[in-house]
Amino acid sequence: MAELTLVEAINDCFHTELERDENVMVLGQDVGRAGGVFRATAGLLDRFGADRCVDTPLAEAGILGSAVGLCMAGWRPVCEMQYDAFSYPALDQLITHVGRYHWRTGGRMTFPLTIRMPYGGGVRAPELHDDSPETYYVHTPGVKVAIPSTPADAKGLLAAAIRDPDPVVVFEPKLHYRTMRGDVPEGDYVVPLGQARIAREGSDLTLVAYGSMVPLSEQAADALAGEASVEVLDIRTLKPLDEEALLASAAKTGRVVIVQEAPRVAGFGAELAAILAEKAMLDLRGPVVRVTGFDVPYPYWQIEDAYMPSVERVVDAARRLLRF
Amino acid sequence: MAELTLVEAINDCFHTELERDENVMVLGQDVGRAGGVFRATAGLLDRFGADRCVDTPLAEAGILGSAVGLCMAGWRPVCEMQYDAFSYPALDQLITHVGRYHWRTGGRMTFPLTIRMPYGGGVRAPELHDDSPETYYVHTPGVKVAIPSTPADAKGLLAAAIRDPDPVVVFEPKLHYRTMRGDVPEGDYVVPLGQARIAREGSDLTLVAYGSMVPLSEQAADALAGEASVEVLDIRTLKPLDEEALLASAAKTGRVVIVQEAPRVAGFGAELAAILAEKAMLDLRGPVVRVTGFDVPYPYWQIEDAYMPSVERVVDAARRLLRF
Amino acid sequence: MAQVAAAEPELRRVIGDGETVADGEVDGLSEADLVALYRDLVLLRTYDERSVVYHRQGRIGTYAIFWNHEAMQAGAAFALGDDDWIFPSYRESAIGLLRGMPAETILSWWRGHPAGWWNPADYNVASISVPIATHVPHAAGLAWGKKLRGEDACAIAFFGDGATSEGAFHEGANFAAVMRAPLVLLCNNNGWAISTPLSAQTRAEALVDKAVGYGMPGTRVDGADVLAVYEATREAVERARGGEGPSFIEAVTYRTAPHATADDPRVYIDLERVEAEKKRECVGRYEGYLRRLGVLSDEAVEEIRGDAADVMRTGIGAAEAESPADIGLVFEHAYVDPPPSLAADLADLRRILGGSSG
Amino acid sequence: MAQVAAAEPELRRVIGDGETVADGEVDGLSEADLVALYRDLVLLRTYDERSVVYHRQGRIGTYAIFWNHEAMQAGAAFALGDDDWIFPSYRESAIGLLRGMPAETILSWWRGHPAGWWNPADYNVASISVPIATHVPHAAGLAWGKKLRGEDACAIAFFGDGATSEGAFHEGANFAAVMRAPLVLLCNNNGWAISTPLSAQTRAEALVDKAVGYGMPGTRVDGADVLAVYEATREAVERARGGEGPSFIEAVTYRTAPHATADDPRVYIDLERVEAEKKRECVGRYEGYLRRLGVLSDEAVEEIRGDAADVMRTGIGAAEAESPADIGLVFEHAYVDPPPSLAADLADLRRILGGSSG
């Protein structure tokens, strides 16, 4: 075990995975010479050479589209999108090809590519450096989606993504890249896709979250300590979803608050709520409440704190539900 | 009143709106000389000239991006995307600019543009002519979304979209372009955004749908005729949503089945279910059930009927809910 | 301001007109090669003409006609080795025939049957790209990836004149150039993107003028001259294999048929021009060339046409004999390792279709 | 295969070096014009240098430095009329200063305060484009839209060398050409896209080589020579107004500063080259030119610098005096006519922040 920041854990994962499998390669803007604008890919160019850590032209659809072709040539490409909102030019490739090409070959050819990007707000950046775009990805058939909330998971889920035979998108909470430290197993380490994690056990109410909303939910659980025993469920992989864990926690506590940073309408929190509305009706002792970002453009940073789900908002929702 | 097909109603709307407001212009692939591959824009080039009905280069991001600039020059552009899945190259412009530019000017400049496209499956076409992409659009802040299910609404909602001060996306059920006929008011006709429509009154169960799932739901209601009194609620505008109508119908019947053609995960049906799970808990007599497309690429057309929500699937869901 | 000079306004041609313009020749092609190339052309032509008939008979769905595009497809493919990859658009749907793909597969594709699925690696032919230009980055990536592995293979991507307006074309071409990927960009300039003429697509004097912006060589050939296309592609392939990166070929032809079976070009096209172009169509031109060369007999023509007809008869027979696809296929192949919900959905669907409702 | 010749490998220059290379001149510019242009340069330079200081002091957030890019911004803007529109990227964030925009507005933008919002129509300066190249189609659309209305205005879009790799650049440039939109495409080729050198961005010999592929004229100028940029832009604007459509200008400079305040170029850049380029920086070069011409006195320089410093002092003062933005602004301006849920969300948020929890 080493104590690493979240972004160091990602870097550690890359070193391990590129060493482990010579078909893994990394491509993206500034991933080579600079080692990534957040230094997630630091050291890879020197260690594995310019063929396996490639500074690409400034063209996101070109990056993802050529990764499709790289798969056809036997590579396992890992594409970096420099920021959440700069992944949008690649959505066309994602939806029309990345999610369909395996299907289009009748399952005969695989596309084991990974897309990863820093996501989310709270970092006092100019516009379009703060989006939480997971809905666009998770709604797309043929792709899987993982969002870690700890350094260990950042390593383990990325490793799982890289080794997975299907295209996987990993969103990394940039807010915690350098501010969150944690124990990270050294060397080979995989957190399987499709397994949620109970970040904190509780019996009165469940906070369901992923990514940077997990530590926030833990804070909210702390704030509620005297009032209720709060469980925090870290979803970890949005697709495949660990529906059992979700339903089990709902059955246990009977009260669920979903915390999501992305805008509310048709966000992934809606999917979680819909599953509960369909499958946990008799277990629930009150409404399924969502605490989310708002349905507006991510605001200028001086007022971004008002946009982001906060401990206050989560606590308020939890209290109202507890009193329902 | 004239009896028109759905696509004729759209064409009628264009003739009315371009006549009414000289700032309205139409642009897209093949909208001019050919009058659109479905003839939605037939006659506009001859009547209003090549400046107001423009055949563009084959570049969706160019179409939508230049429409942003056209707004800045005082136009009200209506962009055609030739098919649902060919709108994806324009998602970047949609998310980064169309949904944010008004906000970015502190509300001082408006972007009254319309995006419209044929959507949905069941038409025996090669891949990527069958998608239901409304989730990508409705999740995006700053844009509104309407989906008509009748010829009259196709005209009235498009007119509302064109006249709206905000960007509006209109998805037109191509399955019914030529197969559905109905009375359409002549001349000026607007169906305001944000008002759902009770397509059929009922008291035991509500089928909630939009677009091509509305007539399907009506068929399902017919099939259930002897067993239950089924209400069919046509959502019509996904954003702004007529939440009151949704909650009122749920309160009345206590049982809701949501019918959606798009893949399930984080589709708009999830949002509807989530709203019910949050705000209608005490009214509901059973789970909120979704009947949706599956989380797979839209299949080859010989098996597409198995993918599409069918009367059988809706009836099955309704029966199970009635017996809950 | 300086206007950069346009590249090669002249079209490269090999085949003459049998009268005032003399025939040229391409060195390195044996008589057998020349006849083999003819066989390819006839196979494609037969596929196309039969498909239009099959469509009218309701035996296949909407179909993108490629009549008078056969020369660029056959000519370019003939310059490739079997290890080289082909990335077709819908306009080159049948190019797999030249790699041994059964006609049934392609016919099934147009019939909307999953038997139209194939493994690209079986033929080194990628899946048909329906969304315009989006396969150009794939071809760039494959070619680059092969090069990284030290393999000798190169790739060719086919796309239309309209496709050059798309961002995906631009990004793919630039990627290929930057990575020095062994790629041939073959632009089928048939003058139209559905109803949109080239003049509404670009202000470039010739599409080949785009090559210089990517730092790659470009050449412009008569797309209805199979030998000119072959020769230009062969040169591009040699460059690619030599590590010199991608090349751009503009093959100029004219779309004499509707865009697809659903299209009615009479509302936008110049029908006189269409008639004139039909007279210059590519298969007849090559046949005339071979006859002037004296390497093609009436019997050979008959045999080749008969073989092609057989391929199509067998193909449509096999396609129609396919058993209806099981609905289970709706759920298969979306993932190698699918989320558990898909199996549950299928079970539910089978239960409902089995009649045991609710 | 024919390699199309590259356009103008030479850079157009007007300003000499005071020694071996003689000064040229641009006709039509009065002495007052020449000084006004200097004033613009100094204002931009001052904005940039002060901003770096303000950033270090924690008074503004991350900031994209444009040191040694002032000449292309001021030179191009000087060739425009007030009705002409400017589409800046983050690299031209302060170009509004040249249109009378208060420094406070731009400083507020970098401070993440909604006072950084402006109405583009107030200055004919579009909002700063953060996502690379995506504003090129906007500029094409605006220019085209103005032309359709019979207005005389044209537009200029600024973007970097890296931006030319994006599909959005390609689609916007092609749209402008096809619509004969009165647009100037000004490519700031500073040799780097963050850590990526031009050689990893393109294989074109010069970025101006892309112009021919769009059927538009291109010219390549020394981007640190304000008069060369001015002259080239003026020619492009004349063409645009004359109905001849868009032009491409490649303005070549060198990024001597970090990409932005958060960037550390030492890991990738050639520091010797940076030092050499710093010596040739654009404001000093123009100042030398004016002094050689004898139109700029020490007093004038001092006054101009003083005025610029005042603008910045006033600007930062005003920006810092802005009252904190109300959280209501989170919900405003997303729509002209918002869905009702936004008001409900705001009320809920105010209730919670007001402390009346649950």
Ligand SMILES: Cc1ncc(C[n+]2csc(CCOP(=O)(O)OP(=O)(O)O)c2C)c(N)n1
């Ligand atoms: C991204 C995308 N946009 C639109 C379409 C619809 N469409 C199909 S073919 C076509 C025209 C293509 O023209 P061109 O590239 O010249 O190829 P051609 O059909 O002439 O071979 C269009 C617009 C599409 N398939 N993909």
Ligand SMILES: Cc1ncc(C[n+]2csc(CCOP(=O)(O)OP(=O)(O)O)c2C)c(N)n1
């Ligand atoms: C679509 C998009 N992708 C990535 C980025 C991140 N990014 C910001 S600046 C930059 C480099 C831009 O280089 P260039 O176009 O040469 O302009 P310069 O910064 O040199 O002025 C990158 C990659 C972005 N802003 N937008």
Ligand SMILES: [Mg+2]
């Ligand atoms: Mg064409």
Ligand SMILES: [Mg+2]
């Ligand atoms: Mg640059």
